Amino acid sequence: xxxxxxxxxxxxxxxxxxxxxxxxxxxxxxxxxxxxxxxxxxxxxxxxxxxxxxxxxxxxxxxxxxxxxxxxxxxxxxxxxxxxxxxxxxxxxxxxxxxxxxxxxxxxxxxxxxxxxxxxxxxxxxxxxxxxxxxxxxxxxxxxxxxxxxxxxxxxxxxxxxxxxxxxxxxxxxxxxxxxxxxxxxxxxxxxxxxxxxxxxxxxxxxxxxxxxxxxxxxxxxxxxxxxxxxxxxxxxxxxxxxxxxxxxxxxxxxxxxxxxxxxxxxxxxxxxxxxxxxxxxxxxxxxxxxxxxxxxxxxxxxxxxxxxxxxxxxxxxxxxxxxxxxxxxxxxxxxxxxxxxxxxxxxxxxxxxxxxxxxxxxxxxxxxxxxxxxxxxxxxxxxxxxxxxxxxxxxxxxxxxxxxxxxxxxxxxxxxxxxxxxxxxxxxxxxxxxxxxxxxxxxxxxxxxxxxxxxxxxxxxxxxxxxxxxxxxxxxxxxxxxxxxxxxxxxxxxxxxxxxxxxxxxxxxxxxxxxxxxxxxxxxxxxxxxxxxxxxxxxxxxxxxxxxx
Amino acid sequence: xxxxxxxxxxxxxxxxxxxxxxxxxxxxxxxxxxxxxxxxxxxxxxxxxxxxxxxxxxxxxxxxxxxxxxxxxxxxxxxxxxxxxxxxxxxxxxxxxxxxxxxxxxxxxxxxxxxxxxxxxxxxxxxxxxxx
Numbered sequence: 001x002x003x004x005x006x007x008x009x010x011x012x013x014x015x016x017x018x019x020x021x022x023x024x025x026x027x028x029x030x031x032x033x034x035x036x037x038x039x040x041x042x043x044x045x046x047x048x049x050x051x052x053x054x055x056x057x058x059x060x061x062x063x064x065x066x067x068x069x070x071x072x073x074x075x076x077x078x079x080x081x082x083x084x085x086x087x088x089x090x091x092x093x094x095x096x097x098x099x100x101x102x103x104x105x106x107x108x109x110x111x112x113x114x115x116x117x118x119x120x121x122x123x124x125x126x127x128x129x130x131x132x133x134x135x136x137x138x139x140x141x142x143x144x145x146x147x148x149x150x151x152x153x154x155x156x157x158x159x160x161x162x163x164x165x166x167x168x169x170x171x172x173x174x175x176x177x178x179x180x181x182x183x184x185x186x187x188x189x190x191x192x193x194x195x196x197x198x199x200x201x202x203x204x205x206x207x208x209x210x211x212x213x214x215x216x217x218x219x220x221x222x223x224x225x226x227x228x229x230x231x232x233x234x235x236x237x238x239x240x241x242x243x244x245x246x247x248x249x250x251x252x253x254x255x256x257x258x259x260x261x262x263x264x265x266x267x268x269x270x271x272x273x274x275x276x277x278x279x280x281x282x283x284x285x286x287x288x289x290x291x292x293x294x295x296x297x298x299x300x301x302x303x304x305x306x307x308x309x310x311x312x313x314x315x316x317x318x319x320x321x322x323x324x325x326x327x328x329x330x331x332x333x334x335x336x337x338x339x340x341x342x343x344x345x346x347x348x349x350x351x352x353x354x355x356x357x358x359x360x361x362x363x364x365x366x367x368x369x370x371x372x373x374x375x376x377x378x379x380x381x382x383x384x385x386x387x388x389x390x391x392x393x394x395x396x397x398x399x400x401x402x403x404x405x406x407x408x409x410x411x412x413x414x415x416x417x418x419x420x421x422x423x424x425x426x427x428x429x430x431x432x433x434x435x436x437x438x439x440x441x442x443x444x445x446x447x448x449x450x451x452x453x454x455x456x457x458x459x460x461x462x463x464x465x466x467x468x469x470x471x472x473x474x475x476x477x478x479x480x481x482x483x484x485x486x487x488x489x490x491x492x493x494x495x496x497x498x499x500x501x502x503x504x505x506x507x508x509x510x511x512x513x514x515x516x517x518x519x520x521x522x523x524x525x526x527x528x529x530x531x532x533x534x535x536x537x538x539x540x541x542x543x544x545x546x547x548x549x550x
Numbered sequence: 551x552x553x554x555x556x557x558x559x560x561x562x563x564x565x566x567x568x569x570x571x572x573x574x575x576x577x578x579x580x581x582x583x584x585x586x587x588x589x590x591x592x593x594x595x596x597x598x599x600x601x602x603x604x605x606x607x608x609x610x611x612x613x614x615x616x617x618x619x620x621x622x623x624x625x626x627x628x629x630x631x632x633x634x635x636x637x638x639x640x641x642x643x644x645x646x647x648x649x650x651x652x653x654x655x656x657x658x659x660x661x662x663x664x665x666x667x668x669x670x671x672x673x674x675x676x677x678x679x680x681x682x
Contacts, residue, residue, distance in 0.1 A: 335563075335643050341666040342569055349668055 001064040001073050002128055005135035008152075009050045009057040009076070013144045018047045018059050021135070022074065025061050028131055029072055030119050042093035042100075042113055043074045049086030054078035063117070063128050070123055071098075074113040081109045178254075178275035182206050184268065195275070200246025216242035216251040227258070234260050234268045243275065252279040322384050333377050340370045372502075379506040382437075383491070386513045391431040398425035398439075398471070401432070402460060405440050412447055418456035425462045426469050429542045430518050438514040439473075441507045442534050446475035448501060449532070467540050468520075474533045479526035488524060518542060555604075556582040556682035560592045560623065561612035561641075566664070573668075573675040582682060589618025593626060596633055605636060608681040611658075613642040613649060621653060628657045637681055641674070 004025060007018045022043045026036040043059065050057035057078040064071050083090060083102055090111075094100045099114040117123060140146035169192075172179050178195035182188045186206040196202050203210050208224065215223050219241040230237030237258040242251035258273040344367050347355075355363065402422050406413065413420060420443065428435070443458060450456040459474045480488065480495055487493050489512040492505040511534075515522040520538035557579070559570060567585045574580035584606070586592050592609070599605055609627065613620035620640060627633045640653045641662040650661040665671040 338643065338664055338666050339565055339569070342668070342671070345666075345668045346572070 001060075001062040001075070002132075003060050003062040004128070004132045005061050007047075007059045007061075008148075009047050009054070009059055011051060013142075013148070015044060015047055015051055016142075017145060017148075019044045022061060025131065025135075026072065028134070029063070029117055029123065031072075031115075031117075035115070038096040039072065039074070039113070039115055042096035043076075045089040045093045045096075046074075046076050046086070046111055046113065049082055049089050050076055050078050053080070053082035053085045055080045057082075063123065063131075070117045072115045072117055076111045077108050079108050083109055083111065176277070179273070180206070181270055181272040183270055189270075197247075198243070198245055214244050216244070218242075230258060230260075231271075236260065240278065252277060253282040254278060325384055334374075337370060337374055337377070341367070341374075344370065372504075376504045376506070379504045379510070383506055383510050383513065386434075386510060386517065391434060391517050393429050393431060395427060396430045396432045396435050397427045398435070398462070399427075401436050402439060405436065405443055408440065409443060409447065412444075416447055416450060416456055418447055418450070418458060420458045421460065423459070423461040425460070425471065428469075428518075428538065430538075431514075434514045434517065438511050438536070441511050442473045442536075445507065445534075446473060446477060446532070448503075449479075450475065450477040451529070464540065465537070468537045469540055469542075471536045471538070472533055473536075474531055476531050479528045479530060479532040480524070481528055482526075485524055485526075489522065554582055555584045556607045557584070557610060557678055558592060558595065558606040558608070559583060559585050559610045560587075560589060560615070560620070561585070561610075562587045562615045563612065566612070569671065570675075573671045576672065577675050577679060579675075579679060579682070588615045589620065589623030589626070592623060593618075596627075602632060605633070607636070608678060609636055609638045610678065611638055611640050613640060613644060613653075621649075621656060624653060624656045624658060639678070 005021050007014060007021055009015070009018065019040050022040040023036050026039050031039065043061075047057075047059055050059075055078060057076060060075045060077070062073050062075070064073050081104055083104075090100065090102070093113065097113045097115045101112045101114070103110045103112075140149065173193035175192065176194060178192065178198055180188055180191040180195055180203075182205075188203055188206060191202065199214050211223065211227070212220060223239065223241050226239055227237055229235075238256070240253060240255050243254050243256075244251050254275045255278050256273065256275045258271055260268040261270040261272060263269050344363055347363060399422070402425060406420055406422070412418075439460075443460075446458045447456055454476060457476045460471070461474075462469060462471045464470075484495055488495065489508045491509045493508075494503060494505040512522050515536055515538070518538055519542065520536060523535045523537070524532065525535070526532040559567070561567065561570075564587075570583075570585075571580055574583050584595065586595055589611075592611075596605065611620040611623055615623075618626070620642070624638055624640070627636065627638060634657075637659045638657065639660045639662060640650075640658045641664055642649065643664050645663055653661050660677075662674055662677075665674050
């Protein structure tokens with residue numbers, strides 16, 4: 001059917017409208033006044049029932065071509081089957097038109113009234129189209145008709161708006177960013193799904209309490225300040241802050257933008273905001289930054305390494321020089337000395353008779369000076385060899401070492417009437433020759449720096465202290481002043497004149513070096529004229545077996 | 551005269567020649583000692599002797615010498631069929647254990663440190679004497 005005009009059937013006014021339109025269309029199709037009235041009456045009968053008993057009934061008037069014939073048709077559709085309550089009207093209508101047909105299905109009822117057109121041939125398609133146009137542009141039949149039409153237009157617009165809003169809502173809900181709008185008092189009028197999912201709740205109002213829940217505690221102070229400023233000044237607000245994701249409890253970096261919206265009178269009445277996740281970007285930034293720092297560290301490391309390399313080169317050179325010195329000391333310095341000894345010896349033996357007493361004394365002094373030099377060279381050589389040596393370690397029983405030392409020093413011990421008490425000493429991992437040299441030096445020193453009138457008493461003991469083993473050599477000799485505690489281990493350091501105590505000032509330097517080569521430390525402690533204690537501290541890890549009995 | 555040479559001393563130190571001569575004359579064998587100043591001269595001298603019987607009975611080698619060092623000279627001697635059986639004693643200022651081990655492994659029969667006192671010198675020369 002070609003639909004020409006429709007009428008919604010809701011009240012009495014619509015009934016009049018339906019009647020008028022039916023009369024008009026019938027008139028236009030060329031029916032006689034009697035037929036016009038019959039058809040319009042029939043339609044009005046059914047329409048009246050629809051208004052009274054039906055729901056959302058609509059009347060459509062149109063023309064349908066069936067083969068060569070054309071028919072006027074009036075179709076009334078309704079969502080409820082009101083026909084059962086208007087059988088009388090239906091049968092009345094049936095007498096006024098050619099045919100009436102009632103079709104029901106689960107959704108609606110359709111009642112079609114039909115009347116054949118008298119002059120079908122003259123009704124072209126264009127003509128029928130012009131009928132439709134007539135009804136579209138016809139002036140309102142009444143004030144009601146006008147209101148009715150406007151109302152319809154508004155309803156259509158509202159429907160379109162609703163659809164459009166649905167579209168936008170769907171769009172904003174699927175966007176991976178948070179959106180909201182709020183009025184001047186902070187009451188939220190809209191928030192999208194992403195925001196609700198992220199925060200885990202639907203905020204009703206944007207206020208301090210709401211923000212404090214979602215903004216990172218560290219970021220909140222500056223966030224609160226900046227937002228308050230923007231609201232007070234009606235300006236937009238923009239910043240990067242961490243917001244709490246409810247589902248994970250993590251605070252992720254976001255950019256928030258809040259913009260004020262002004263009405264016609266330039267007064268801010270609403271605010272809209274977006275919160276965009278930038279944690280990935282932050283992560284990239286951080287990674288880049290880390291990478292840069294790593295590169296800087298690498299560069300620093302590289303510089304340190306080359307510096308170290310330079311130091312190693314310098315050290316190697318210095319080691320080489322030391323080696324050269326050792327060679328010089330061992331050969332070139334000893335060579336003339338040997339001859340000096342030889343000639344003084346020859347002088348003494350062969351030319352003895354030709355020298356007077358003073359000449360003999362000088363010759364003796366010469367020999368003594370040469371001896372000192374020999375001793376000095378030998379000590380220096382010893383020390384320089386220690387500087388470059390990597391010691392071979394083996395198991396050393398210090399008890400045995402000490403008893404050998406006491407045997408070696410037997411003559412001087414007896415001469416000085418000294419007593420040497422040796423406690424239980426550990427078995428160590430060390431270099432036997434160097435450990436023996438170390439303790440020989442220390443015991444010799446204890447014997448050497450004794451008091452004239454008191455026989456030396458030397459106590460050698462060992463004890464465990466923390467992770468170390470401490471071996472102490474204590475004497476009752478002249479000792480030294482506190483201020484020399486460190487100094488005495490320095491190369492060529494001497495606290496006494498040669499007349500008082502002969503020596504090269506290298507002995508304790510050698511001791512220190514040996515202890516260091518055993519990863520240990522050496523310390524001295526004294527009360528002048530009472531005692532001196534030399535403590536050798538070695539790591540327990542060096543110890544093979546600690547033989548200390550309490 | 552060459553028949554009388556029983557000890558060949560190779561040392562670049564002229565003073566040591568004098569000192570050794572002193573000891574040798576004390577022992578009365580200075581006529582049987584030939585001094586040369588380096589290893590090259592020593593080889594030349596030995597090659598100049600045509601009869602094996604006339605070769606020295608002992609060679610005393612200093613280590614630290616120019617041109618051919620003591621240990622190099624020692625190696626050359628030990629590789630020469632005519633000279634390899636002549637006993638060689640090293641005498642040096644160096645007390646290095648490494649040097650000593652090396653020389654003994656090359657075939658020296660002894661390694662002596664140069665003497666300091668007259669007694670030590672005399673003892674050394676007495677040792678040399680035992681070879682001639």
